């Protein structure tokens with residue numbers, strides 16, 4: 001059977017394309033791309049002439065069996081999305097799962113990922129972190145997600161789109177508290193790359209003031225609850241529990 005290669009592409013700067021990714025895209029029998037027009041630009045830039053086919057969120061389910069048949073027939077497929085690492089807030093999960101279940105070899109070809117790039121330069125604790133992808137679009141659902149993470153000790157990583165950046169920062173300030181330390185990573189690897197650290201209210205005020213800061217692509221990183229505070233919360237929870245247990249029959 002053929003091999004399925006899951007290939008990362010740049011998140012802005014084309015120099016982040018790795019030599020290995022270029023070789024695999026050139027040698028594959030087929031490139032399955034989230035958006036063939038978008039990827040066409042990248043492939044033309046690097047002079048890659050491999051045949052491409054679209055596999056996106058809306059047709060992934062129906063395309064998967066066919067792609068698995070192609071793999072079973074001995075052909076190799078390189079899978080790419082519009083930017084960064086496939087499956088990370090991107091399609092591909094169904095394809096990878098089905099291929100693995102069919103006994104096909106799945107090979108990662110690592111490269112850029114906005115969440116990891118942001119974490120690596122943010123200066124927030126990086127020993128433990130949690131990637132939450134895009135928060136829900138509606139405020140109530142978004143707040144519910146934040147509520148569940150409010151006491152998490154790990155660094156929290158979110159993706160956000162330009163038209164929701166202000167609303168999201170506002171909800172974050174309210175749920176996590178305005179004093180919580182955070183970093184906004186915008187336009188990574190691109191001309192207007194900005195990594196701005198501050199408290200959540202500072203970030204909200206800064207983005208609100210400067211409309212230029214509302215453009216582009218964002219990663220939001222939030223400091224987890226420091227361990228001492230967490231211990232204090234655990235102690236308090238333990239105290240309440242003991243009182244409760246004493247009172248229960």
Ligand code: SAM
Nearest residue numbers: 011084085089113114159160187188217218219
């Ligand atoms: N698969 C991609 C990855 O590995 O990072 C993510 C794809 S997701 C559909 C797109 C989101 O990723 C953007 O809305 C933004 O939150 C984040 N993102 C992608 N490129 C970025 C960049 N250059 N700078 C900051 N955030 C970026």
